[in-house]
Structure formats: structure tokens, C-alpha cells
Amino acid sequence: MSEGKIVASFVVPVHPHTVLAPDQNPGWKKLREAFDQAAQTIRELEADLIVVYSTTWPSVIGHQIQADPNPEWVMVDHDFHDLGSIPYSFNIDQEFAHAWDDANKTRGLQSRCVNYKGFPIDVGSVVALTLLNPDNKIPAAIVSSNVYANRTETTVMAKACLDVVKAQGKRVVAVTAMSLSNRMFTDFIEPSEDKIHSLKDHEWNQKILEFLRQGRLEDVGQLSRTIQRQIRVQKVVAFKPMWWLSAMNGNRNDLTGNVMAYEAIHGAGGAVVHLDPTPSGVGDKEYDEEDVEYFHGERGVLDAVEDVEIEEPSPNAVQSSGPALWEPTEIEGSVNTDSAPKPVGAYPHARRVGNMLYLSGVGPRQPGTNAIPGGPIHDENGEPLDYDIKAQTHAVVENVRRVVEEAGGTMEQVVDVTTFLVDMKRDFSGYNEVWAETLGKVGPTRTTLAIDALPTPIAVEMKVIVHLGE
Amino acid sequence: MQIRCPFRAVQCGRIMVKGKIVAGCLAPHPPHLVYAENPPQNEPTAEGGWEQLRWGYERLRASLADVEYDAIVVLSPHWQTYVGTHFLGLPHFEGLSVDPVFPNLFRYHYDMNIDVDLTKAIHDEAQASGLSVKMMENPDFRVDYGTIVTGHMFNPSWDKPMVVVSSNRSSQYYSVEVMQDMMIELGKVTRKAIEESGKRVVVIASNSLSHRHFTTESEVPEDMSKEHITSHAMHLWDMRIIDYMVKGQSQRILDEMPEFTEQAIAESDGGAFSWLLSTMNVPDYPAILHGYGTIIGTGNAIVEWPCYAHEEGDE
Numbered sequence: 001m002s003e004g005k006i007v008a009s010f011v012v013p014v015h016p017h018t019v020l021a022p023d024q025n026p027g028w029k030k031l032r033e034a035f036d037q038a039a040q041t042i043r044e045l046e047a048d049l050i051v052v053y054s055t056t057w058p059s060v061i062g063h064q065i066q067a068d069p070n071p072e073w074v075m076v077d078h079d080f081h082d083l084g085s086i087p088y089s090f091n092i093d094q095e096f097a098h099a100w101d102d103a104n105k106t107r108g109l110q111s112r113c114v115n116y117k118g119f120p121i122d123v124g125s126v127v128a129l130t131l132l133n134p135d136n137k138i139p140a141a142i143v144s145s146n147v148y149a150n151r152t153e154t155t156v157m158a159k160a161c162l163d164v165v166k167a168q169g170k171r172v173v174a175v176t177a178m179s180l181s182n183r184m185f186t187d188f189i190e191p192s193e194d195k196i197h198s199l200k201d202h203e204w205n206q207k208i209l210e211f212l213r214q215g216r217l218e219d220v221g222q223l224s225r226t227i228q229r230q231i232r233v234q235k236v237v238a239f240k241p242m243w244w245l246s247a248m249n250g251n252r253n254d255l256t257g258n259v260m261a262y263e264a265i266h267g268a269g270g271a272v273v274h275l276d277p278t279p280s281g282v283g284d285k286e287y288d289e290e291d292v293e294y295f296h297g298e299r300g301v302l303d304a305v306e307d308v309e310i311e312e313p314s315p316n317a318v319q320s321s322g323p324a325l326w327e328p329t330e331i332e333g334s335v336n337t338d339s340a341p342k343p344v345g346a347y348p349h350a351r352r353v354g355n356m357l358y359l360s361g362v363g364p365r366q367p368g369t370n371a372i373p374g375g376p377i378h379d380e381n382g383e384p385l386d387y388d389i390k391a392q393t394h395a396v397v398e399n400v401r402r403v404v405e406e407a408g409g410t411m412e413q414v415v416d417v418t419t420f421l422v423d424m425k426r427d428f429s430g431y432n433e434v435w436a437e438t439l440g441k442v443g444p445t446r447t448t449l450a451i452d453a454l455p456t457p458i459a460v461e462m463k464v465i466v467h468l469g470e
Numbered sequence: 471m472q473i474r475c476p477f478r479a480v481q482c483g484r485i486m487v488k489g490k491i492v493a494g495c496l497a498p499h500p501p502h503l504v505y506a507e508n509p510p511q512n513e514p515t516a517e518g519g520w521e522q523l524r525w526g527y528e529r530l531r532a533s534l535a536d537v538e539y540d541a542i543v544v545l546s547p548h549w550q551t552y553v554g555t556h557f558l559g560l561p562h563f564e565g566l567s568v569d570p571v572f573p574n575l576f577r578y579h580y581d582m583n584i585d586v587d588l589t590k591a592i593h594d595e596a597q598a599s600g601l602s603v604k605m606m607e608n609p610d611f612r613v614d615y616g617t618i619v620t621g622h623m624f625n626p627s628w629d630k631p632m633v634v635v636s637s638n639r640s641s642q643y644y645s646v647e648v649m650q651d652m653m654i655e656l657g658k659v660t661r662k663a664i665e666e667s668g669k670r671v672v673v674i675a676s677n678s679l680s681h682r683h684f685t686t687e688s689e690v691p692e693d694m695s696k697e698h699i700t701s702h703a704m705h706l707w708d709m710r711i712i713d714y715m716v717k718g719q720s721q722r723i724l725d726e727m728p729e730f731t732e733q734a735i736a737e738s739d740g741g742a743f744s745w746l747l748s749t750m751n752v753p754d755y756p757a758i759l760h761g762y763g764t765i766i767g768t769g770n771a772i773v774e775w776p777c778y779a780h781e782e783g784d785e
Contacts, residue, residue: 118566
């Protein structure tokens with residue numbers, strides 16, 4: 001079985017104009033053409049599954065996942081019914097839907113599948129699947145947007161989805177059906193009169209798109225509450241799709257972004273954006289919100305019988321493979337941080353002795369998700385996989401920075417590094433390039449060794465010594 | 471040619487009695503009520519539940535059993551429109567309505583008639599007053615479940631034509647105050663169109679009061695041991711609004727609508743409640759409380775304003 005992963009992500013607009021009336025307005029036409037181009041990209045990626053998080057499917061009882069294997073109906077928009085009707089017949093991956101539902105529950109979420117003839121699939125999902133998957137060849141999954149959910153619940157729900165993606169080894173395209181600014185004109189307009197509702201909305205949209213163009217998805221996620229206040233009609237309690245999409249991508253800021261189109265749909269900001277998981281840079285983050293693995297929020301509001309203790313899964317329950325993760329040890333002088341990946345044994349992230357800081361071996365695994373930027377070097381069966389040594393090296397340096405800063409130090413205080421590569425011949429050049437861009441500018445001494453293997457499927461690890469100053 | 475005067479309408483040479491609103495109702499739409507009734511139109515079946523509210527609907531139906539009327543005008547918060555106010559504009563709609571939030575409870579085969587003439591009259595009056603309005607004439611359109619639940623609970627035989635009005639979400643775009651201004655205007659023109667139509671009409675706001683849901687559902691949804699209001703604050707707001715209704719203090723409801731809507735997360739944000747009070751000229755006579763209960767934590771009241779007993783008689 002191949003490794004399950006997100007092979008691409010897309011942001012797409014929700015209104016039906018791109019399906020029903022692309023020729024009535026040049027902007028709607030551009031969005032439609034971007035949709036068609038995105039569909040072509042998805043075909044070329046040979047994706048196994050398209051997962052849609054739609055902001056136009058609100059839910060109250062936790063999150064709902066569509067599980068009708070072939071939902072069919074005719075969708076008519078509540079506002080834009082005069083544009084026409086959209087008949088649909090979708091191909092839903094029922095097995096994935098149920099596995100995702102189970103994974104949600106494992107992570108403490110309220111969740112359920114829906115499988116009812118005539119269930120009204122929302123306009124955002126209908127538009128997305130109609131245009132991104134026009135021949136229905138790729139199975140789909142659709143999840144609702146809970147009206148009460150906030151960042152934690154939305155993030156954990158994405159992580160549960162990733163659990164299943166990895167467990168089933170699927171190549172997945174993640175889609176958020178959403179507007180940027182969602183303020184429409186409240187009066188009827190001619191198609192030719194369409195434009196973004198206000199300059200302020202347009203400027204915020206441009207800001208969001210600039211971030212996405214730079215692959216800074218987590219930055220947009222962390223701005224979600226601000227965006228909600230600035231340019232969103234208060235239909236829901238928060239602007240959630242970026243939380244979901246960012247978590248689906250490991251909360252990264254170094255994706256490769258491509259804004260394929262940005263236009264107005266009845267005043268709202270509609271954009272088609274492609275986010276490629278290929279790393280595009282260091283991906284600095286200004287700050288990290290708490291990275292939550294399990295939902296412990298207040299959902300048991302139906303009194304005593306619902307007060308079921310959620311048993312937190314064992315540390316490695318969310319891993320599809322690899323050694324168990326440990327909580328870092330806390331011996332005196334230990335320095336540990338939640339922003340670094342958990343150890344694979346009984347040791348701290350670092351230990352301080354006087355003004356010296358000694359780091360345990362640091363790899364590229366991501367905190368929380370345990371994902372490996374650039375991909376793992378082999379699959380669960382030990383079959384070699386193609387991987388990106390530069391992305392792994394960047395991630396190692398980033399993890400080093402997190403631990404050093406947790407100790408109150410800076411990267412400029414790093415004095416000595418020992419690097420371990422599992423494939424010197426293949427990887428030295430790429431590793432050396434990233435080194436020159438990062439630690440090479442700091443100037444620590446360095447020793448690079450070839451070794452046979454590391455405990456997790458990674459290609460590079462660094463042992464770092466820091467002089468914290470007087 | 472239609473000639474209008476304040477109290478009579480003359481159409482095609484025939485003297486037509488001035489139309490009137492015979493009753494106004496607050497008639498909420500949680501699908502749980504239809505589910506608990508087990509009507510043949512609904513696919514899921516229940517072991518009862520939410521009897522306080524279902525008995526309330528029974529009392530409402532009994533109260534109006536001897537009141538003659540020609541049509542029902544309903545404004546449901548679940549046909550949400552952001553671009554103007556819309557009206558169902560075809561004579562007949564039928565199909566399957568599945569509640570997207572509680573599909574396990576509500577999958578209802580509906581078959582309803584629309585009073586298109588009255589609809590068009592209200593639409594035209596609203597347009598003339600400057601409101602943005604549109605007739606919905608797409609035959610594939612699926613009627614929102616709020617309208618259907620209220621339609622069924624108020625008139626299970628579906629033997630009266632309806633006028634169905636969308637919920638413009640101006641409270642979300644602007645403010646509750648702006649929403650209320652628009653809905654008061656819509657209420658006035660609704661009343662005017664009804665009077666000029668010569669028809670006797672029941673007007674219905676299909677909304678709950680406090681509207682904070684539980685976000686979990688018990689294994690047996692109709693298990694009434696799990697049903698209660700979500701918080702004391704919600705209860706206090708519900709009782710306050712009910713007190714105003716039964717004392718005939720409608721203006722106070724309108725005055726406090728912004729605070730009520732915000733603090734009780736009330737479904738009055740959809741405008742139906744303000745519109746309803748406006749259609750009845752903001753009644754200062756007592757309403758009849760037929761029932762109050764909670765549904766998945768939200769507060770619901772079934773209330774009747776017996777306009778037939780308090781407003782001018784037929785001419």
C-alpha cells in the first residue's frame with residue numbers, strides 16, 4: 001500500500017454562477033476556467049479521493065459526513081434560483097466516510113454519517129464536485145461545518161481525516177468550498193455590474209491571496225478570527241475552512257501556492273487557489289496556537305449518561321507506522337517544548353548544563369502530526385520512497401530553532417552540529433545547500449556522518465550544541 | 471382595473487370585502503415535532519416526545535377551528551436569502567424535504583399549494599415600498615423544512631394555500647435594528663396587500679425563541695429525560711418575551727429585540743417575529759400562550775394573537 005497523503009489542496013468559491021452562468025460575466029468565466037484547470041490538475045495527480053469541507057453545509061450535532069454512496073438530486077440555490085438547477089449524482093467513498101466518522105470519535109469529537117435518499121447536499125459541495133470532478137471518476141467525501149465548532153474542534157477533525165488518509169494509503173485532494181470576503185450585494189444586480197462589495201473587502205482578499213500565493217496557509221489559519229471580524233458576514237461563529245485546510249496540510253507555511261483566479265460573485269470574493277505540498281521555503285511562523293490532538297471540549301451537555309470519559313488513545317495510536325512516541329523526560333535542567341516533535345524514547349528535547357545547551361538528536365518530524373516534510377524515506381513495508389532532502393533539512397533546522405528558543409537561546413548561539421545522513425551520496429548536496437542558507441550563516445562547526453538508519457523513516461538528523469551566553 | 475379605497479376594494483365591478491388578518495401565530499418549526507407525531511408523510515418513526523409543544527399545537531388548531539380563513543402566510547428562518555426577500559411563486563410544490571441538520575428525524579414528503587395571487591400582491595406592495603424582492607419560479611426548488619414543519623403542525627391536512635416568504639438575513643449583514651426596520655416595513659405591506667386582496671389570512675412566524683442548541687443528541691432522540699433549556703439565562707429571556715406577549719406588550723418586544731436576539735441567540739434574527747408583530751399593527755391585546763417547551767435545548771412557544779376578536783369586523 002502506498003503512503004497516504006494530501007497531494008493537493010484547493011480553495012474554491014461556493015456560488016452556483018460558475019456552473020450555471022459562466023458566460024454572463026467575464027469574472028465568472030475566469031473562475032470557471034480555473035475550476036476546469038484545477039480539475040485537470042486533479043486528474044493528472046491521479047488522486048484517489050477528493051475531500052470537501054463545505055462552509056455551506058452547517059451542522060449542529062457535531063460534524064456530519066456524507067455516506068450515501070450515490071447521492072442524487074437537483075440542487076437549486078436559495079438566492080440564485082433564477083440561474084437554473086444543478087442536477088447531481090456523486091460518487092461517495094462510503095468506506096472512507098465511516099472510517100473518518102470512527103476516527104473523529106476516537107479523537108473525542110461528536111460525529112455521524114448521513115446516508116439518506118434526498119439529503120440536500122449544499123451548494124458549495126455541489127459546485128465543487130460538479131466542476132472539480134466532472135466525470136465522477138474520483139470518489140469523494142464531504143464533511144459539514146459545525147456552527148459551534150472553533151479552531152480546536154475543526155483542527156482535530158482534520159487530523160482524524162488524516163489518520164484515515166494515512167491508514168488507507170490514499171492520495172487525497174483537500175478542498176474547501178468557501179468565499180473569501182462573503183459580503184454579497186443585498187440587492188439584485190446585472191451580471192455586468194458585479195464587483196467585490198467594497199474596497200476594504202478587496203484589500204483583505206488580496207492580503208489573504210498573497211499569503212496563499214506564498215504557501216503561508218497556517219498564517220491564514222491563524223488570521224481566521226481577524227478575517228471573520230473584518231470581511232465576513234457573521235453567519236457562523238468563526239471563519240473555519242482555513243483551520244481545517246491548514247491542519248490537513250500539517251499546519252505548514254511552506255506550501256507552494258498558486259492563485260488561479262480571483263473574481264467577484266455578486267460582491268463576494270471568489271477564488272480558485274491551488275496549494276501544492278511541495279515545500280517552497282523555510283515557512284517561518286509568527287506564533288503557534290496550541291496544537292491539539294484530541295477534543296476534550298464541552299459536548300456532553302445531555303447530563304450524566306453522556307459523561308463518558310474519553311480514553312485518550314495510546315501515544316502512537318495515530319501513527320500508521322514507526323516507533324511509539326514518548327513524553328519527554330523532565331530531569332533537572334531538561335528543556336522540552338510542545339512545538340517540537342515528541343521523542344521516540346525516554347529523553348528530553350535538550351538539557352542545560354551551566355550556559356551550555358545539549359540537544360537530543362533532532363529530525364524533521366512535525367510536532368503534533370508526526371508528519372515528515374518532504375515525505376518519509378520508505379513505506380510501512382520498508383519499500384523505498386522518493387523524498388525531498390531539502391524539505392527534511394529545512395524541517396530539522398526549524399525544529400532545532402524551536403528547542404533552542406524554548407531554552408531562551410537563539411540560532412546564532414549554535415556552536416557545534418553533528419549531522420547524520422542515511423544516504424550520503426544521494427542527499428549530501430541538497431542538505432549542504434539548505435545548511436548554507438540557514439545554519440551555515442550562523443557559523444557553527446560541523447561534522448557530517450553517513451549512518452545505516454534512523455529510528456523513524458527520515459533521512460537526516462542533527463545533534464546540536466549551543467552556547468547560551470553568560 | 472382595480473380601484474382602491476381605504477376600506478373596500480372593487481374589482482371587475484364586484485364589491486369585494488376588505489381582507490383581514492384573522493390570526494397571527496408564533497409557530498416554531500423544529501422537525502422533532504413532526505417526527506414525534508408520526509405522520510404518514512415522514513419516513514422516520516418515533517415513540518412520541520415533546521408533548522408539551524405538540525399539545526400546544528393541538529390547542530392552537532382547536533382555537534382556530536371555527537375561524538374561517540383563505541390562506542396562510544408564513545415566514546420561515548430556514549429559507550435564508552441574502553439578496554432581498556423572496557416568495558414562492560408557483561402554484562404547487564411537492565417533493566421530499568430532508569432536514570440537513572436532523573436528517574435522522576425529518577424526511578417528509580410534502581405536497582402544498584401556493585396562493586400565487588396573494589403572493590404576487592405582497593411581492594408587488596413590497597417592491598413598491600422600496601424593498602428588494604423576487605418571485606421564486608424555479609419548479610425544482612426544494613421548499614425549506616422550516617416552512618414544511620410549521621405548515622404541517624399548523625394545518626396537517628394542508629388544505630389551505632400558503633404564501634411562503636424567505637428570511638432575509640439583514641441582521642447578519644447589518645444589525646438587528648436594520649433587520650427590524652426592514653421587517654416592520656415588510657409586515658406593513660403584507661397587511662396592506664392582504665387587506666386589498668379581500669382574503670382572510672393567518673400570518674405565521676415560524677421561529678423559536680432562545681436558540682442555543684445542545685450539540686449532542688441522545689441515543690433515543692425523543693428521550694424526554696434529556697430535554698431541558700440549555701441555560702437559566704435562556705429561560706429567563708424566554709419567560710420575559712412570553713410575559714410581554716400574553717400582556718399585549720408587543721412594542722416592548724420590538725424595543726428589546728436587539729438585546730433578546732443577541733443574548734438569547736434567538737431565532738428572531740431571521741426577522742419573522744418582527745414581521746409578524748408588524749403585520750398585526752403591533753397588537754396591544756393579549757396573546758394566547760398555547761404551549762412552551764424546549765427542543766434540543768432551544769426555547770419554543772406556540773402563541774396565538776386572536777386578531778378576529780380584537781380588530782375591526784368585516785364590512
